[in-house]
Amino acid sequence: MIQIAVRSANSIQAYHLLERIEAAYQVVALHNGNYLSLRPPGLMQRFFYSALKQRQHFFGLSTHYSYDEAASLFHLPTADQKVIPNIAWGKRLLGEPPANLPIITTSTPNEVKKEINPFAQTIYKNQPVVYGLARPDRRRHMYVIGKTGTGKSTLLANMAINDMKNDEGMCVIDPHGDLIETLLDYIPSRRINDVIYFDPSDKDRTVKLNLFEGKNVAHRELIASGIVSVFKKLYGYSWGPRLEYILRNALLTLLKSPTAKLSDITLLLTDEKFRYKVIENLDDEILKSFWVNEFNAMQDRMRVEAIAPILNKVGQFVSSPIIRDVVNADKSSFSIEETMNNGKIILINLSQGRLGEDNATLLGAMLITKIQLSAMSRVSTAESDRRDFYLYVDEFQNFATDSFTKILSEARKYRLNLILANQYIAQIPEEVQKSIFGNCGTLVSFVMGADDAQHFAGEYHNRYTTDDLVSLGRYKIINKISIENAISDPFPAETLPLAKSSNGNRAKVIKVSRERYARSK
Structure with missing residues (x-):
């Protein structure tokens, strides 16, 4: 039996306090185990409570609990009691950090700190530590x-x-x-x-950005592949080998020009005078053959069908004022290599x-x-x-x-x-x-x-x-x-x-x- 007593200004408020105590214990109640049930005090309970207030002893025994006795009245729920509702169960994941973990402390020299970038903390040898890469x-x-x-x-x-x-x-x-x-x-x-x-x-x-800019001639293929990959990612649902073939050749051709810009792709495909001028200065015979023997040899209807998807996709960007202001530049605002x-x-x-x-x-x-x-x-x-x-x-x-x-x-x-x-x-x-x-x-x-x-x-x-x-x-x-x-x-x-x-x-x-x-x- 546990005696619960409350003190309040009136009996109604005291009763509400007892109800709250009872409700608090219901979250740990088991239908087939222990639970708390409040009963109004009878004559015997009143006698014990009176003695409790006067700190009297009964039969030579203390009416107060020792620390050990009080502790036995309450214990944390264990894994066997997970059926108890309304308890937030937490857990600590196990895993020992490596012995050579790069740790930073207040005593770590500054020259060492500069070589480690800290991003987390963990328990290392039973102590919280900050570590990094x-x-x-x-x-x-x-x-x-x-x-x-x-x-x-x-x-x-x-x-x-x-x-x-x-x-x-x-x-x-x-x-x-x-x-x-x-x-x-x-x-x-x-x-x-x-x-x-x-x-x-x-x-x-x-900031201006010329995507075709580059001192290294060997990187032209990589630039073209990078741009093709971007458009392929954006329009993979409607991508095709012919579209990629023409776009790649157009990019490689423009990369031969020191002043080419992204918007020049549409000019190269649609403006015959511009295309002729670019082809005239080409020193790559394979690319020149593509434009002269393949592209120019197409019937007008076939050419329109072939370049329409490219114009739609590239045109969407170069027609955007935001993108056009960035990529339509003869020279970039800064050199990434120097940066x-x-x-x-x-x-x-x-x-x-x-x-x-x-x-x-x-x-x-x-x-x-x-x-x-x-x-x-x-x-x-x-x-x-x-x-x-x-x-x-x-x-x-x-x-x-x-x-x-x-x-x-x-x-x-x-x-x-x-x-x-x-x-x-x-x-x-x-x-x-x-x-x-x-x-x-x-x-x-x-x-x-x-x-x-x-x-x-x-x-x-x-x-x-x-x-x-x-x-x-x-x-x-x-x-x-x-x-x-x-x-x-x-x-x-x-x-x-x-x-x-x-x-x-x-x-x-x-x-x-x-x-x-x-x-x-």
Whole structure:
């Protein structure tokens, strides 16, 4: 028997208090076990209560509980009691971090801190520690997956902020704009002049980008393949071999001209005088033969049918004022190659809400291709002299063309280090999926869907079940990371919160960047 007594100003309020106590105990009641039932006090109960108030003893026994006795009245529910309703069951996922985990503490020297980018905390030897990725291991790339609102963007923001503070070169491509808006508030004052802020939706001034620009003749085929891959991704449902054949030859032809622009594709296909002028200066006999012996030899009706799909697709972009203002330039506003080699910061705001999804995809994929080509231009530079450059791509499925597999497989040797994030695997083409899991040394998973959980359970050697992976809390992760050129076993962690303090340089950063790199529309 447990005596429960309440004190109140009146009997009605006292009765309501007793009802609340009874209701609180109902959540742990079992239909076939213990439960609490309140009974009004009778004569015997009143006698005991009176003695209890006077701290009397009965039969030589104490009427008060000792600590041990009181503790026996209450215990936490165990796994055998999961039938009890209304209890929020939590669990701690097991997994020991590796012994050589790159840890950062308050006593870590600054020169060591600069070589590690911290992004999470975990329990290491029974102590909470902050850890991250060392510079050599970041060259093996990082892939982050998780549902929306789980903390992916916060993780990317923290790592990008660390890179900016450590004077690293980096580029962030954001199809939503929120990540870029956050980073603008964290630019260190000493790095304001290093920032190139690219916002195509700026109504007055914008950064110019010539997609055909390039010093290296050997890269022309890669530029053409990159542009073809973008259009194929956007219009795969209506893509065909003839369309690709004509578009590729048109691109390769224009790439021979030092002043060609994206809008020249439509001129080349429809304007006979312009086409004749371009062909006259061609030094590639195969391309010249295509235009003279194939394209010009077509009947007018067949030619119109052949080029109509290309005009529809390319024309959609060059007719858009936003895209036209960006890509219709004889020369780009800045050299990506110089930006990478000098450790600059490129922030690319491709907000789909302002640009449109297709426009954002086109620009993002083109920029990634140009970054890839700029990295490959380092082939003549000794590997030890190649400066690390970090490319962050949020929601990267928007830009995951077939050519992305080449970037993942070759970027490492050129010191182009990728940090990719998206929501679920099915968003990504199958070949790119294989390239991600074959080339990314660090995998980080937030809470995910059931289909992805099945895949990642295998990636994590079945140490975690699909139930574990679909029930992670916000900011909770399972990860396996690259450490000293080896992949660790998976272990649980929690990502770090975004720094509370920002330096408020946003307005100055945008102003300086617009003055240096943007041109009037």
